[in-house]
Amino acid sequence: MKTILNLLLYHCLRLLTIPILIINFELMKFSTEELIDGIQSGNKRLIAKAITLVESKKAEHRVQAEDLLKKIMPFTGNSVRVGVTGVPGAGKSTFIENFGRLVIAQGKKVAVLAIDPSSAINKGSILGDKTRMEELAKEENAFIRPSPSSGFLGGVANTTFETMMICEAAGYDYILIETVGVGQSEVLVADITDVFLFLKIIGGGDELQGIKRGIMEMVDLIFINKVDQDNLQKAKNTRLELKRALDFIPPKEKGWKIPVLLGSALHNEGLQDVYGTIFEFIDLKKKTGRFEEIRVLQAEKRFEYWVQEYILSLMKKSNAVEEAYHMHKKNASAMVSNPSTEAKLFVEKFLSNENRD
Ligand SMILES: Nc1nc2c(ncn2[C@@H]2O[C@H](COP(=O)(O)OP(=O)(O)O)[C@@H](O)[C@H]2O)c(=O)[nH]1
Ligand SMILES: [Mg+2]
Numbered sequence: 001m002k003t004i005l006n007l008l009l010y011h012c013l014r015l016l017t018i019p020i021l022i023i024n025f026e027l028m029k030f031s032t033e034e035l036i037d038g039i040q041s042g043n044k045r046l047i048a049k050a051i052t053l054v055e056s057k058k059a060e061h062r063v064q065a066e067d068l069l070k071k072i073m074p075f076t077g078n079s080v081r082v083g084v085t086g087v088p089g090a091g092k093s094t095f096i097e098n099f100g101r102l103v104i105a106q107g108k109k110v111a112v113l114a115i116d117p118s119s120a121i122n123k124g125s126i127l128g129d130k131t132r133m134e135e136l137a138k139e140e141n142a143f144i145r146p147s148p149s150s151g152f153l154g155g156v157a158n159t160t161f162e163t164m165m166i167c168e169a170a171g172y173d174y175i176l177i178e179t180v181g182v183g184q185s186e187v188l189v190a191d192i193t194d195v196f197l198f199l200k201i202i203g204g205g206d207e208l209q210g211i212k213r214g215i216m217e218m219v220d221l222i223f224i225n226k227v228d229q230d231n232l233q234k235a236k237n238t239r240l241e242l243k244r245a246l247d248f249i250p251p252k253e254k255g256w257k258i259p260v261l262l263g264s265a266l267h268n269e270g271l272q273d274v275y276g277t278i279f280e281f282i283d284l285k286k287k288t289g290r291f292e293e294i295r296v297l298q299a300e301k302r303f304e305y306w307v308q309e310y311i312l313s314l315m316k317k318s319n320a321v322e323e324a325y326h327m328h329k330k331n332a333s334a335m336v337s338n339p340s341t342e343a344k345l346f347v348e349k350f351l352s353n354e355n356r357d
Contacts, residue, residue: 086199
């Protein structure tokens with residue numbers, strides 16, 4: 001039985017290496033300058049290639065990615081970065097599709113990024129997203145990209161920020177980022193956006209869940225979705241409950257009382273209000289200096305994130321270190337000793353190994 005499993009695993013891995021080799025070959029075909037030209041001329045195929053490059057963890061790709069990011073840096077930072085969260089099924093993809101089209105109708109360019117789909121609990125909805133955003137995808141001024149997470153040593157690799165930089169350099173005015181509506185992806189998105197929008201469905205008691213999970217503290221704007229004539233009263237009750245709940249939460253931004261809007265993403269109702277409210281919010285933050293202040297904090301967080309990523313990838317270089325990592329992790333999970341003790345033992349081993357080189 002074990003041999004059959006091993007054989008199966010071997011063949012699966014062999015099959016997997018073929019597309020990886022193709023991707024590698026494809027990426028190396030383009031020079032940094034070609035990619036930058038492609039980005040700046042709005043060539044969607046080359047924008048996608050550049051994104052694949054910054055998502056890659058291979059050392060030689062990282063060198064090229066850092067070079068590319070450094071060169072496009074002066075052309076970044078000019079978009080409105082919007083994070084959209086809510087439980088699966090709340091209507092995030094539907095909202096993004098129709099809101100995106102509304103923004104495009106105002107003469108703007110819109111990029112859509114979906115965070116972390118590969119580790120999502122609801123993988124199916126990501127496939128669904130693609131079909132549901134078909135109308136938006138047809139727009140010349142829209143670019144849609146799911147960005148995968150490729151965890152290494154259990155880390156949550158996420159290059160959504162870098163992907164966003166590429167989209168900004170390509171002239172996209174609005175970057176709409178959909179979270180998978182669970183746990184860590186929300187924090188990641190809240191950490192890199194200017195506006196964090198919470199899509200809520202009527203009732204369901206998830207306003208309490210939202211508070212528990214700390215979402216309410218990250219939110220700038222709430223949109224109660226799927227509201228029609230039949231449930232308008234219920235929606236208003238939900239709004240009242242939410243507003244009461246919000247009273248207990250310290251305001252994230254001075255002078256900004258979190259608006260609770262009602263509407264329907266599917267039927268294009270209330271989306272114009274969201275657009276106007278986002279504009280007001282950004283305007284307020286720019287006037288108070290908070291806009292820049294928050295972006296500085298976000299850059300610091302990205303720095304910390306990459307320090308961890310690069311340390312982890314240094315570890316990967318040595319088989320012995322990786323083995324030790326798994327050994328200590330196993331000790332921690334099997335409660336052989338305290339997880340923090342195991343972590344300390346591992347890091348000490350890693351550092352002494354590094355010093356020997
Ligand atoms: N009735 C109604 N259905 C909606 C509305 N918005 C989204 N939906 C439906 O809700 C389902 C889930 O939407 P989806 O956008 O995939 O949610 P997500 O998982 O949050 O991305 C789909 O069948 C949508 O058509 C709305 O405003 N009204
Ligand atoms: Mg979705």
